[in-house]
Amino acid sequence: MSRRALALADDTGDFPVRVMANVVLGQAYNSLGEFRRSLEHSGANIDALVGDLASQRFGMNALPAVVARAHRARALAELGHFDEAFATAEETLRVAAGVGLPYDQIVANLSLGEVCLHHGDAPRAVAPLERAHDLERTAHLPIWIPAIDTTLGLAYALTGRSAPAVTLLEEAVEQAARMKLMFNHAARLTRLGEAYLVAGQPHRANEVAGRALGLAVEHRERGNQARALWLLGAIAATEDGLGWRAGEQKFALALDLATELEMRPLMAHCHFSLARLLRRCQQAARAGWHVAAASRLFQDMGMRAWIERAAAETRAIARAG
Secondary structure (H helix, E strand, O other): OHHHHHHHHHHHOOHHHHHHHHHHHHHHHHHHOOHHHHHHHHHHHHHHOOHHHHHOOOOOOOOHHHHHHHHHHHHHHHHOOHHHHHHHHHHHHHHHHOOOOHHHHHHHHHHHHHHHHHHOOHHHHHHHHHHHHHHHHHHOOHHHHHHHHHHHHHHHHHOOOHHHHHHHHHHHHHHHHHOOOOOOHHHHHHHHHHHHHHOOOHHHHHHHHHHHHHHHHHOOOHHHHHHHHHHHHHHHHOOOOOHHHHHHHHHHHHHHHHHHHOOHHHHHHHHHHHHHHHHHOOOHHHHHHHHHHHHHHHHHHOOHHHHHHHHHHHHHHHHHO
């Protein structure tokens, strides 16, 4: 529908329709895992919405100039282009600050928080996500609860606050279900599953991750599918004995799909997870290959926290070998 609207707008010169179609397509392609196509549509709006046009809403709640930059920042982060992703997220904040309305501020702060999480910097993600959370509550915009609180919940889980993380995520997922927001729901479930795993609840994590994978496949959200597969691998890898084979299989499937979609941060995490799993299974040579691949990717993307973890894993593999 949005592609047809965009084609019609191009034929008729209907600028507002072109802007709205690009907003919808930028978001849709991010959810489908087609990040380069998302960049095309968000970039078209960024290039077009200059001067006075940057402050026009074209009937939308959030400024398209803000939304386009948020979509661009997410796509760049998924692809591992973090210098550009952070620059775009900061620009999103500046554009939103020029207007000062809650809707735009929420979009901008959520964008920065998501980029931080993709970069592996959960502590840095907390502040902008908490700002988005507070703005949503103050402005009474419950439509934002699922997106904000699942992202903030994951940041809490990754910074050692498992109990509030699980509570926040469970409530956000329930809110999305009540509102029948199934678009991108696989991502919300995966974040809940990851929080369960961090909290030491692998059985609950497995149930939620299975649901996430099913939804992602049903809705053709291939990026969410890859992330759910990685989580299922991580859950299986926590099991004693035979769990490692299932973990290796899920990590390999996630890696193949992430490679196809050019999701370099997820590719790196798959390699790193495989390295840790294979080291524990006394397969030092294979583990060494995967940790080397992970290290190269983390270094190329400037993911400092993960560079250090990969170096520690390299030393552990050397000792095991």
